Amino acid sequence: MNRNLFPGAAGHCARIVLDNLGRSFPYSAHHTQRSPEDRPSPAVIHPAFHTSFDWHSCVHMHWLGVSVLSEAGIEELRGPLAENLTAEKLAVEAEYLAANPSWERPYGWAWLLRLAATCHTSDDEELRSWAEHLQGCVNVVADLVPAWLAKVEYPVRHGAHANSAFGVALLLDAFRALGRTAAAEACEAAARRWFESDAGWPAEWELSGQDFLSAGLSEADLMQRVLRPDAFAAWFDRFLPGLGGESRILAPVGVTDESDGYMVHLHGLNLSRAGQLARTAHALKQAPSSSAEPAVAAAVEPLLRAGLSALESEDFMSTHWLASFAWDAVRSV
Numbered sequence: 001m002n003r004n005l006f007p008g009a010a011g012h013c014a015r016i017v018l019d020n021l022g023r024s025f026p027y028s029a030h031h032t033q034r035s036p037e038d039r040p041s042p043a044v045i046h047p048a049f050h051t052s053f054d055w056h057s058c059v060h061m062h063w064l065g066v067s068v069l070s071e072a073g074i075e076e077l078r079g080p081l082a083e084n085l086t087a088e089k090l091a092v093e094a095e096y097l098a099a100n101p102s103w104e105r106p107y108g109w110a111w112l113l114r115l116a117a118t119c120h121t122s123d124d125e126e127l128r129s130w131a132e133h134l135q136g137c138v139n140v141v142a143d144l145v146p147a148w149l150a151k152v153e154y155p156v157r158h159g160a161h162a163n164s165a166f167g168v169a170l171l172l173d174a175f176r177a178l179g180r181t182a183a184a185e186a187c188e189a190a191a192r193r194w195f196e197s198d199a200g201w202p203a204e205w206e207l208s209g210q211d212f213l214s215a216g217l218s219e220a221d222l223m224q225r226v227l228r229p230d231a232f233a234a235w236f237d238r239f240l241p242g243l244g245g246e247s248r249i250l251a252p253v254g255v256t257d258e259s260d261g262y263m264v265h266l267h268g269l270n271l272s273r274a275g276q277l278a279r280t281a282h283a284l285k286q287a288p289s290s291s292a293e294p295a296v297a298a299a300v301e302p303l304l305r306a307g308l309s310a311l312e313s314e315d316f317m318s319t320h321w322l323a324s325f326a327w328d329a330v331r332s333v
Helices: 009-021 055-072 075-084 087-099 107-120 125-133 135-151 164-178 181-195 215-226 229-239 265-285 293-312 322-332
Strands: none
Touching: 009 055, 009 075, 009 322, 055 075, 055 107, 055 125, 055 322, 075 125, 087 125, 087 135, 107 125, 107 135, 107 164, 125 135, 135 164, 135 181, 164 181, 164 215, 181 215, 215 229, 215 265, 229 265, 265 293, 265 322, 293 322
C-alpha cells in the first residue's frame, strides 16, 4: 500500500466503518414483496447486514473493516464486526440468498465472497472463525454462480452494479482463495467466452453520468486474472489499440453535486479506474512486448488523487461506500 497517497488511511477507514455499522437508517431495502404482509424490517431478514445504506454497501463495509483490522490492527473494529459476523446471523443471510437466487447478483455476491476470502486468509484466529461462520453463504453462492454463468449468453457491459466483468473478477479471486475450484473454473470459462475475442473497445464513449466503474477497464481487470502476461498484453493491445495519455478512459472526472447519490458515483469511477489500471499496468509490465504500459501506469496516480479527495466529504451518499473503493485502489498501487 502506498500510504503517502492516503496518509492516515487505516484510521480514516475505521471511523467510516464504525459510523456505517452503527447506522440503521436511511436504508434502501431491495426486498421483493410477495404479499401485502411481506414487509419485514431490514434487521429481520438481514441480521448481519442491515446497516449502512443498503445490503451490498453494508457487506463491503464489513470487508473494509475486516481488511483494516487484519492489516492495521485497529482493535476497536473487532467488537462491532464480531457482533454481526456470528454463525446465527449469517445462517439467516444464507437462507435469504438461497431463497432469492438472483438477488444482489453479481455485485453483492462478489463483495460477500471477498469478505469471506479476506477472513479465511487472515493470520488472525478470530477472523478465520468468521470465515467459518460465512461458509453457509459461500456454499450458496458457489452453487449459484456456475448455474448462472452457464445460462448467460451476453455479459452486462455498463458502469454500475450489474457489470458482469467486475463481479466475476472479484468472485474469481475469492473462489481461488477459498479453494472453490469448480466455481473458479466457471468464472474463468465465462470470462473467456464473453471477452477473449473483444477488440477495438470504444474508450471515448463509455462514460455515462452515474458510472462508478469503467466497463472497459473492468473487462481488462478480469482478463489479466485469466490470461498469461504475454497473452494478456496482446489482448489488451487489440482491446484498446493506440491508448495514449489523452484518452478519456484514463482521465479523472468531477462531481458537481456531492449530495446526489448517482452523481457521486463518479468519485468511485476515479477510484475503481485507479485500482484497475494499477493491476493492469502490473500485468503488462510482465510482458516486454507491451507498448501500452507507460500510459496505463502514468494514469494511476492522478485518478487516485482525484478519487481520494472525495473522502473529505461528510455526506452519507459518499461515506457509505467510497472508502471501500479507496482502500482497494491504494492497496493496488
